[in-house]
Amino acid sequence: MIYFDNSATTKIDDSVLSTYETATRNFGGNPSSLHKLGLNAYELVESSRKQIADLLNFNPSEVYFTSGGTEGNNWIIKGTAYKKREFGKHIITSSIEHPSVTNTMKQLESLGFEVTYLPVDDSGHIKIADLKKAIRKDTILVSIMAVNNEIGAIQPINEIADVLNDYPSISLHVDAVQAIGKNLEDKFMNDRVDFYTFSGHKFHAPRGIGFIYMKDGKQLEPLLAGGGQEHNFRSGTENTPAIAAMAKAIRLLKDDEEKKTNNILELKTKLLEHLETLENVHVFSKLEDTFAPHIICFTVDGVRGETIVHTFEKKEIYVSTTSACSSKKGLESSTLKAMKVPEKIATSAVRVSLDENNTISEMNEFIQNLDEIYNHFQILN
Incomplete structure (x- = not known):
């Protein structure tokens, strides 16, 4: 089996799973309980928070645990909107965000908030000039993803931060779900950012666990009311085993991060160079430093993306169309649509997403099978 769908989810690491199982067996108390078992669980949660x-390079007081990226994005966007609504109801985002951002924005619009969706150019990047034009006196939040989940475009977070240095009252949120662990910190980690979103299952942690970064001194309206966990910001009994496992996963992720990223980039380079030799193929992910190393989006003209996905599946090779959240619905890529790619081409999009466990032999086998599939459909066309 070859698994090239890591942007959808990653396989939990064996040692991370071992940490999860150990924590489940040995730290069964509720972290809010006063007895010894509860205290032991609380200490494990807090040591995991400090490790992350x-x-x-955050303060432990800036890390808040969630169930994953969707909750994190919803919480930050809605929590900011509700907290700051007396100061304004205008929000800026991009036209290529993850559905957990886009659909949250649409919910807020139904409640009277106004949202500006910045366009992207033909490479999938916003323009800083458009951001500057969009800022209003009543703007309270800018929410822009670090790495696009469909084509891997890296948004100019540092330039966005520079603009917002002149607007200290505007909160800046970065969805970093696809960015962590890819040696990209210098492109999206910026002191001006107020909020980050992270999701554990994107870096070999269990599903159903994630965290947000909330800069010290910033405030969010809680989405979940209850027992007052996470310093009254996010109620609900802490998922102690998953938190400990996620901390372990991040430690492993950061080990030899540059070397692992270079290995991923080698695989991407090999695939892109081969795709350049094929006719009737469009490639939307580039080798430039404004693109992440692990995502490759391309089309074989005239063949729907789901057809290619299922053809690969028969060979036990797993890729996806675009976003996993949209692929089952048969929707065209929202990113390619925003890039004004014709629908006939956009519906042919296939996404290959790599991680550090993929190998050059897997890529060679993928390319061999790609050629067979490509030649088959060229004959049919």
Whole structure:
């Protein structure tokens, strides 16, 4: 089996799973309980919080655990909107965000908020000039993803931060779900950012766990009311085993991060160079430093993306169309649509997404099978 769908989800690492199982067996108390079992669980949660913070150069007080990227994005966007609505109801985002951002924005629009969706150019990047034009006196939040989940475009977070340095009252949120662990910190980690979103299952942690970064001194309206966990910001009994496992996963992720990223980039380079030799193929992910190393989006003209996905599946090779959240619905890529790619081409999009466990032999086998599939459909066309 060859698994090239890591942007959808990653396989939990064996040692991370071992940490999860150990924590499940040995730390069964509720972290809010006063007895010894509860205290032991609480200490494990807090040591995990500190480990994550130290690895990412945050303060432990800035890390809040969630169920994953969707909750994190919803919480930050809605929590900011509700907290700051007396100061304004205008929000800026891009036209290529993940559905957990786009659909949250649409919910807020139904509640009277106004949202500006910045366009992207033909490479999938916003333009800073458009951001500057969009800012209004009543703007309260700018929410822009670090790495696009469909084509891998890296948004100019540092340039966005520079613009917002002149607007200290505007909160800046970065969805970093696809960015962590790819040696890209210098492109999206910026002191001006107020909020980040992270999701554990994108880096070999269990599903159903994630965290947000909330800069010290910033505030969010809680989405979940209850027992007051996470310093009254996010109620609900902490998922102690998953938190401990996620901390382990981040430690492993950061080990030899540059070397692992270079290996991923080697695989991407090999595939892109081969795709350049094929006719009737469009490639939307580039080798430039404005694109992430692990995502490759391309089309074989005249063949729907789901057809290619299922053809590969028969060979036990797993890729996807675009976003996993949209692929089952048969929707065209929202990113390619925003890039004004014709629908006939956009519906042919296939996404290959790599991680550090993929190998050059897997890529060679993928390319061999790609050629067979490509030649088959060329004959049919």
